[in-house]
Amino acid sequence: MIKVFALILFFITALYAVNDQEILKRADSFLKSSSKSNQFRAYNDYKNLYLRALLHGDNKLKHSALKGIISSGHRLHIDVKRYEQEYKHLSHISKKNYKAKKNIQVTSSHKLKSVRFYNKRLVLQFDKNLQKKQVNYFTLSDKKKSIYKYVFDIHASMLKKSNTLKQEGVDKIKLAQYNPNTLRLVIQNKTPLKIRFFKKGKVLSIKIINKSAKTKKKSPKRLDRNKVIVIDAGHGGKDPGAIGYRKYREKIVVLSIARELKRILRARGFTVYMTRDSDRFIKLRNRTKYANRKNADIFISIHANAVGRKDAKRVSGLECYFLSKSRSSRAKKVAEMENSADLDEMDYYGKQSFLNTINSHNIVASNKLAIDLQRGALATLKSRYKNVKDAGVREGPFWVLVGAQMPSVLVEVGFITHPTEARRLVSRSYQKTMAQGLANGVERYFINSQKR
The missing domain is CATH 2.60.40 (Immunoglobulin-like)
Incomplete structure (x- = not known):
């Protein structure tokens, strides 16, 4: 029967010219040297002898080679555990024989x-x-x-x-x-x-x-980051927005979140502008005009919600709104609060007439953007904070969104009147987490848009 030696044939050719004892003697000499190079030579010689011993079934040579591999391996900090195990096994058989x-x-x-x-x-x-x-x-x-x-x-x-x-x-x-x-x-x-x-x-x-x-996963479709995003920090200047728990002001909170969102999106390769980057007042109609001038792909207006003192400890949660002619009582209340800064621009009936002329082509896209932002923010916040409430995606007549020629949403990042939520909203770590989640929502929206 022909023995199977295929596993060691590729090591043998170089060994024929020199006999075993000469190689062993040379390896022992290299091992005694303080030079790392010589110690490596010794280690390689012992390995070659070990393979030759396997080939010829020479246990005596195998014993000497294993001993040398272990000694040189320890000096060179090479893992030789398996050789140590084989050496012990071979020694055991030699001592006990049959x-x-x-x-x-x-x-x-x-x-x-x-x-x-x-x-x-x-x-x-x-x-x-x-x-x-x-x-x-x-x-x-x-x-x-x-x-x-x-x-x-x-x-x-x-x-x-x-x-x-x-x-x-x-x-x-x-x-x-x-x-x-x-x-x-x-x-x-x-x-x-x-x-x-x-x-x-x-x-x-x-x-x-x-x-x-391992099976290579298909690379996800590369996101086109050649997109323009305009972020609007609500209120500002003479308009503080909602005054909440411990006199926290909406305009300050939303500006911090908007700045952080801008930083993250720019780091991800998007082109980002802000309607305001400081504590100044901008009329609502000028915010979407600015987004139109920048040819923005999406417009995100960031706000913080509020309720009266009676309900302050009860009402909380994250909401996303998109523009529509909705007449729901909740949407009307939130919209009235956010629209209040520009009541002098157009009377109530004039605004309602204008809302009735809204073109619906952006409403569907805005709805999808609101859903993606809501999901992104909630998923990121819930991974780090407890009791984060989902208050839903809603539609409403927000004046700040009127006139936008691109998908646009208004994000209510939480209730500044709720004790727990307010403390979180003024926290830098929470603001960064919120911005991270919104940025993830933006990416989700553009990825989904490419699939459509």
Whole structure:
């Protein structure tokens, strides 16, 4: 029967010119040197001797080579644990001779009954329970030639024919009778593998993991970041907006969140403008005019909500509004509060008449933008804070959104009158988290827009 030596042939060619004892003598000399280079030479010589010993079945040479690998490996801080295990095993057999074999019952009386893949593991079933030291595992590799071999020597016998097994992501798996008492399993691949195995009763189970062979996920569609975004920090200057818990002012809170949102979006590659970047008053109609002049793709107006003292501790939550002719009582109340700064610009009936002329082509897109912003903000906030309330996406007659020629929304980042929510709204960390969530919502909107 021809012995299978394929796993070591690529190491042998360079060894023919020099005999074993000369190489061992040279390696011992290099090992005594204080030079790291010589110690590396010693380590390589011992490795070559070890492979040659495997080839010829020379346990004496194998013993000397393993001892040298361990000594040089320790000096060079190389992991040689598997060689230490093999050295101990070999020494044990040498000392006990046939007694060791008798103690662990390692003889060809162990027969391999079956080999198969089950639940992503290679499972070898024997006719008797495997003993503690019946399986010897080691690896061989040649990085230059991209050959990595993982070898199991099992003291047992099998059927006369060798088996070539297949697993996706592994180049070659071969099981053959190495000698009358040793069954050899060789797992070979072009890239390193991670091997995990355990013995239980009559079974040897081996899991082969190839990280480089994992199915590559399809790259997500690249987001077109050539978009213009205008952020509007509500109120400002003479108009403080809502005055809430502990006299916190809406205009200050929303400006901080708007600035942070601008910073994040610009860092992600978007072109971003702000209707105001300081504490100054801007008429509502001029905010969307500014967005139109900048040819913005979307317009986001940031506000903080409020209720009377009676309901202050009860009402909280994040809301997103988009422009419509809605007459719901809640939308009308919120809109009246946010529209109050420009009541002198047009009388109530004039505004209602104007709202009735709104073109619906942007309403659907604005609704989708509001949904994405709401989802983005809530998901990010809930990952870091407890009891974050979703007050929903709503529609309403917000004057600040009238005239926008692009999808536009008004975000109520929370109730500045609610004790817990107000304390969070003035917190820099909460403002940054809110801005992060809104930025995620913006990206979600543009990604979804590309799919449509």
